[in-house]
Amino acid sequence: xxxxxxxxxxxxxxxxxxxxxxxxxxxxxxxxxxxxxxxxxxxxxxxxxxxxxxxxxxxxxxxxxxxxxxxxxxxxxxxxxxxxxxxxxxxxxxxxxxxxxxxxxxxxxxxxxxxxxxxxxxxxxxxxxxxxxxxxxxxxxxxxxxxxxxxxxxxxxxxxxxxxxxxxxxxxxxxxxxxxxxxxxxxxxxxxxxxxxxxxxxxxxxxxxxxxxxxxxxxxxxxxxxxxxxxxxxxxxxxxxxxxxxxxxxxxxxxxxxxxxxxxxxxxxxxxxxxxxxxxxxxxxxxxxxxxxxxxxxxxxxxxxxxxxxxxxxxxxxxxxxxxxxxxxxxxxxxxxxxxxxxxxxxxxxxxxxxxxxxxxxxxxxxxxxxxxxxxxxxxxxxxxxxxxxxxxxxxxxxxxxxxxxxxxxxxxxxxxxxxxxxxxxxxxxxxxxxxxxxxxxxxxxxxxxxxxxxxxxxxxxxxxxxxxxxxxxxxxxxxxxxxxxxxxxxxxxxxxxxxxxxxxx
Amino acid sequence: xxxxxxxxxxxxxxxxxxxxxxxxxxxxxxxxxxxxxxxxxxxxxxxxxxxxxxxxxxxxxxxxxxxxxxxxxxxxxxxxxxxxxxxxxx
Amino acid sequence: xxxxxxxxxxxxxxxxxxxxxxxxxxxxxxxxxxxxxxxxxxxxxxxxxxxxxxxxxxxxxxxxxxxxxxxxxxxxxxxxxxxxxxxxxxxxxxxxxxxxxxxxxxxxxxxxxxxxxxxxxxxxxxxxxxxxxxxxxxxxxxxxxxxxxxxxxxxxxxxxxxxxxxxxxxxxxxxxxxxxxxxxxxxxxxxxxxxxxxxxxxxxxxxxxxxxxxxxxxxxxxxxxxxxxxxxxxxxxxxxxxxxxxxxxxxxxxxxxxxxxxxxxxxxxxxxxxxxxxxxxxxxxxxxxxxxxxxxxxxxxxxxxxxxxxxxxxxxxxxxxxxxxxxxxx
Numbered sequence: 001x002x003x004x005x006x007x008x009x010x011x012x013x014x015x016x017x018x019x020x021x022x023x024x025x026x027x028x029x030x031x032x033x034x035x036x037x038x039x040x041x042x043x044x045x046x047x048x049x050x051x052x053x054x055x056x057x058x059x060x061x062x063x064x065x066x067x068x069x070x071x072x073x074x075x076x077x078x079x080x081x082x083x084x085x086x087x088x089x090x091x092x093x094x095x096x097x098x099x100x101x102x103x104x105x106x107x108x109x110x111x112x113x114x115x116x117x118x119x120x121x122x123x124x125x126x127x128x129x130x131x132x133x134x135x136x137x138x139x140x141x142x143x144x145x146x147x148x149x150x151x152x153x154x155x156x157x158x159x160x161x162x163x164x165x166x167x168x169x170x171x172x173x174x175x176x177x178x179x180x181x182x183x184x185x186x187x188x189x190x191x192x193x194x195x196x197x198x199x200x201x202x203x204x205x206x207x208x209x210x211x212x213x214x215x216x217x218x219x220x221x222x223x224x225x226x227x228x229x230x231x232x233x234x235x236x237x238x239x240x241x242x243x244x245x246x247x248x249x250x251x252x253x254x255x256x257x258x259x260x261x262x263x264x265x266x267x268x269x270x271x272x273x274x275x276x277x278x279x280x281x282x283x284x285x286x287x288x289x290x291x292x293x294x295x296x297x298x299x300x301x302x303x304x305x306x307x308x309x310x311x312x313x314x315x316x317x318x319x320x321x322x323x324x325x326x327x328x329x330x331x332x333x334x335x336x337x338x339x340x341x342x343x344x345x346x347x348x349x350x351x352x353x354x355x356x357x358x359x360x361x362x363x364x365x366x367x368x369x370x371x372x373x374x375x376x377x378x379x380x381x382x383x384x385x386x387x388x389x390x391x392x393x394x395x396x397x398x399x400x401x402x403x404x405x406x407x408x409x410x411x412x413x414x415x416x417x418x419x420x421x422x423x424x425x426x427x428x429x430x431x432x433x434x435x436x437x438x439x440x441x442x443x444x445x446x447x448x449x450x451x452x453x454x455x456x457x458x459x460x461x462x463x464x465x466x467x468x469x470x471x472x473x474x475x476x477x478x479x480x481x482x483x484x485x486x487x488x489x490x491x492x493x494x495x496x497x498x499x500x501x502x503x504x505x506x
Numbered sequence: 507x508x509x510x511x512x513x514x515x516x517x518x519x520x521x522x523x524x525x526x527x528x529x530x531x532x533x534x535x536x537x538x539x540x541x542x543x544x545x546x547x548x549x550x551x552x553x554x555x556x557x558x559x560x561x562x563x564x565x566x567x568x569x570x571x572x573x574x575x576x577x578x579x580x581x582x583x584x585x586x587x588x589x590x591x592x593x594x595x596x
Numbered sequence: 597x598x599x600x601x602x603x604x605x606x607x608x609x610x611x612x613x614x615x616x617x618x619x620x621x622x623x624x625x626x627x628x629x630x631x632x633x634x635x636x637x638x639x640x641x642x643x644x645x646x647x648x649x650x651x652x653x654x655x656x657x658x659x660x661x662x663x664x665x666x667x668x669x670x671x672x673x674x675x676x677x678x679x680x681x682x683x684x685x686x687x688x689x690x691x692x693x694x695x696x697x698x699x700x701x702x703x704x705x706x707x708x709x710x711x712x713x714x715x716x717x718x719x720x721x722x723x724x725x726x727x728x729x730x731x732x733x734x735x736x737x738x739x740x741x742x743x744x745x746x747x748x749x750x751x752x753x754x755x756x757x758x759x760x761x762x763x764x765x766x767x768x769x770x771x772x773x774x775x776x777x778x779x780x781x782x783x784x785x786x787x788x789x790x791x792x793x794x795x796x797x798x799x800x801x802x803x804x805x806x807x808x809x810x811x812x813x814x815x816x817x818x819x820x821x822x823x824x825x826x827x828x829x830x831x832x833x834x835x836x837x838x839x840x841x842x843x844x845x846x847x848x849x850x851x852x853x854x855x856x857x858x859x860x861x862x863x864x865x866x867x868x869x870x871x872x873x874x875x876x877x878x879x880x881x882x883x884x885x886x887x888x889x890x891x892x893x894x895x896x897x898x899x900x901x902x903x904x905x906x907x908x909x910x911x912x913x914x915x916x917x918x919x920x921x922x923x924x925x926x
Contacts, residue, residue, distance in 0.1 A: 006769075006774055007586065007587050008568075008569075008570065008585070008586055008587050009586055009587075014765060014769055014774070014776045014779065015762040015765040015766065015769075016761075016762065016765070017765065017776055017779050017780075018779065018780065018783050019724060019725060019728040019761055019765075020728060021725060021783065021786065021787060023800045023803065024787075024800070025796065025797040025800040025801065026800045026801060026803060026804050030803075030804050031800070031803040031804060033648075034648040037647065037648070051583040051584065051585055052570075052583075052585070053585070054570075055762050056685075056755060056758050056759035056762055057689045057692065057693075057759065057762065058570060059755075060682055060685040060686040060689050060759070061686050061689065062570075062571075062573050062574060063678075063682045063686075064679075064682045064683045064685070064686030064687075065574060065686075066574060067678070067679035067682055067683060068679075068683065070679070071679055081606050084606065104636075104638065107636055107637065107744075108638075110751070111637075111654075111655075111738070111739055111747070112739075114735050114738040114739035114747075114751055114754075115739040117735045117739075117754075118732055118735040118736045118739055123728075126732075126735075127758065130731075130735055130751070130754060130755065130758070131755075133735075133738070133751055134678070134751055134752075134755055137678055137748060137751060138678040138679075140632075140636065141632040141677045141678045141679070142678070142679070144631050144632050144636075145628055145631065145632060145677075148612070148613070148631050151610065151612070151613060152608035152609065152610055152611065153606075153608060153609055154609075157613070158610060158613050158614040159613070159614045159615065160613065161615055161635045161636060161638070162614070162615060162635075164638065165638050165639060165640045165641050166640070166641060171641075171643075174638070174641075174643070175643045175644075178642055178643040178644055178654065179643065179644060181646065181654045182643075182644040182645060182646040182647060182654060183646075183647060184647055184648055185648075202578050205577075205578070206514060206540070206543065206545075206577060206578050207540070209542065209543075210540040210541045210542055210543055211541070213541040213542035214541040221541075221542050225516055225542060225543060225577050228514075228576070228577040228578055229573050229574065229575070229576045229577065231577075231578065232573070232576045232577070232578060232579050233573070235578070235579065236583050239582065286540065286541060299507075299510055300510070300512065300580045302507060302509075303507075303509035303510050303511075303580060303581075303594055304580070306509055306594070307509065307582070307594050307595055310595075444644050444647075445644075447643060447644050447645065448643045448644065449641045449642065449643050454641075473614065487609075491609070495606070
């Protein structure tokens with residue numbers, strides 16, 4: 001007897017056909033208690049379509065193949081001491097920021113998609129979310145395994161989970177994901193599935209991972225691109241979820257628009273850290289943050305929102321401001337970390353001349369006017385032995401938790417301050433975007449664990465910088481401060497005794 | 507501005523037949539070479555045909571296998587046994 | 597001949613992460629499982645209470661009544677991290693594909709007796725819905741549980757349950773020549789056949805269980821330990837001349853059960869051994885859910901085997917023996 005082979009679509013439909021049912025011994029609203037309070041109206045979950053149509057057997061097969069390839073590269077990288085072949089020892093700081101700031105959020109996404117993978121009422125959406133939950137666990141674990149090898153030789157990586165719960169700038173990504181995790185299941189799907197995965201994640205993974213390849217980090221580029229192959233599935237889920245919500249009921253539009261506005265802005269702020277990684281921390285540059293923004297947000301995001309217009313969904317509020325900021329944000333963030341290098345678990349440095357020229361060329365409208373002079377002054381001060389540190393604790397934005405260092409739209413010479421009153425207290429913000437987000441849910445954002453306020457309240461090991469660093473488990477003199485003079489630099493020079501000569505020759 | 511449908515693939519041996527199939531089947535496709543990856547852009551829509559890939563690969567190939575070399579994409583996905591297409595509706 | 601080996605001095609400055617070293621009692625090489633698992637979940641300084649459960653933080657030890665000094669004690673003896681898990685399942689699935697080809701090419705299920713076919717349709721195919729329920733429960737424990745050591749294997753287990761539901765679907769598609777009519781009929785059986793209603797009631801009741809470790813006990817000792825074992829181990833005689841084919845097509849479930857229970861049993865054992873308080877609670881939960889599962893299996897057992905529920909009782913007895921061996925009072 002010959003058996004006809006089922007097509008992809010049909011096979012998927014049959015294998016997952018009607019697995020779920022309308023419960024009768026318990027009320028559906030008790031089985032799915034969290035999917036109504038957000039006000040989203042779903043008329044027909046069966047209209048959900050998963051374009052990837054992966055069954056578990058196919059999932060295991062593909063993922064196992066990807067993992068075999070990835071771990072073969074990781075093993076080879078370790079055996080050949082691949083870390084000695086990087087473009088420069090400074091490069092490793094990118095990896096440090098990645099493991100401390102991004103990997104724990106992959107984990108948060110894993111648990112968050114388990115939440116929506118259980119609590120969305122539609123079975124198709126649940127299966128897609130569960131696969132993403134598995135994938136996100138994969139990303140966390142492959143990142144830990146990749147960076148584990150760097151940890152053996154370089155500082156600043158060893159205490160990543162401890163730091164993630166405490167260090168001031170890691171509160172930026174942590175609060176972002178805590179925000180999404182504490183939202184309802186639909187908001188989580190828009191926040192992480194749509195705004196983060198679809199709109200913004202390319203900016204993190206594609207040019208940045210290409211940069212890892214260019215800088216000789218074969219292990220990171222391998223996990224990065226391997227993770228991206230899952231990401232495409234996630235992007236598809238993200239776009240599916242937004243179309244589905246908008247198609248289901250017109251009342252969903254204002255809710256979804258508010259979430260898109262909120263999560264776009266929050267994501268834009270978070271990715272400022274990546275902007276700095278790309279423009280300042282990659283010794284060999286691939287493309288500037290501004291170029292990446294133009295490709296992945298202006299062009300790709302533009303196409304997407306043109307498509308979503310038919311549902312009445314508009315470009316995220318302040319998208320124009322974000323695009324304007326793309327010419328500033330990496331410089332402003334690098335300035336913050338340079339000033340506070342004593343309290344950061346990665347190294348900083350002032351760009352050399354070649355790097356300055358590259359920045360001038362990539363940022364013709366802004367760099368020479370607003371940033372280059374400051375960099376040159378700071379470099380001069382370094383030479384004179386008066387390296388600039390900012391010892392005052394910064395004021396943080398109540399929403400994004402980044403120090404208030406961003407400038408006014410249209411006026412890059414003035415710092416932007418916004419404030420709002422709530423229940424007799426004044427709260428401060430770095431931008432209209434962050435203020436709007438607070439004003440939309442003030443009861444939520446007043447709860448935030450604000451690192452600077454916590455230090456003032458005595459909850460972080462003490463009042464002095466050394467006390468706080470000890471509480472962070474930060475190894476002062478190794479994890480923090482400038483690259484020049486660090487143990488990282490020392491080990492790099494041991495491997496490359498002629499590195500300085502070569503650098504100058506270039 | 508034309509809406510750009512886009513696919514980014516790994517720059518390796520497994521992806522090469524797919525890249526070649528895209529170049530052959532999508533007139534006007536634009537190529538951006540990156541380190542480790544290649545981004546292929548086309549106005550409105552970009553498609554990968556199973557038959558074209560199989561022709562270059564010399565074996566049976568299922569569009570789902572693209573996941574092994576896929577880095578990123580832009581557009582609405584329509585996938586079945588014979589093609590993998592990304593397109594914008596408006 | 598003497599060989600001279602030179603090693604360039606590229607000595608590591610440390611062997612593993614600080615938090616892993618503290619758990620290993622010193623800086624020594626750690627396994628990939630350990631580095632991918634220990635202390636990964638955030639534990640302190642959370643920002644916002646969840647809208648959907650404001651009485652707890654997102655990660656909160658108070659979501660179960662059992663108390664652990666350290667939720668990284670119940671580790672996975674299989675040492676699964678994502679890659680190890682997926683590679684293991686991909687390998688198991690190769691056997692699944694081979695077995696399906698064997699059965700399909702020889703038309704083994706096309707030749708079975710009407711009694712065997714009826715038993716498969718009534719007794720085996722509706723099980724896909726029970727697996728789906730298991731998938732929901734393990735996903736819930738993954739999201740509500742505490743500590744990566746226990747929550748990560750739960751999402752693996754959830755994926756396994758979905759995979760098994762899909763294997764059962766494939767069996768249905770072999771039986772009905774890919775029309776899927778047998779799957780529709782099986783859903784009707786699941787929803788309406790009195791033989792299945794206590795099973796369905798049990799799994800629906802588990803969906804609303806708020807204590808995640810009680811849910812873990814209900815799923816692993818009750819649902820897996822009694823109900824799945826009853827069908828896959830004790831009900832074979834009901835499948836008559838299809839027995840051998842069914843055994844081949846459900847080989848994954850046999851292998852999975854043997855493998856997963858090494859983990860799930862060990863977790864229960866470690867949590868119960870933590871304190872008298874835990875032991876009393878876990879024992880009480882195990883007693884309750886095993887007893888309920890036995891009661892739920894009885895009508896199904898009578899319908900399939902005509903033995904007045906004897907095989908269900910035997911499955912329950914086996915589950916109780918296992919639970920007792922884990923240190924529980926059942």
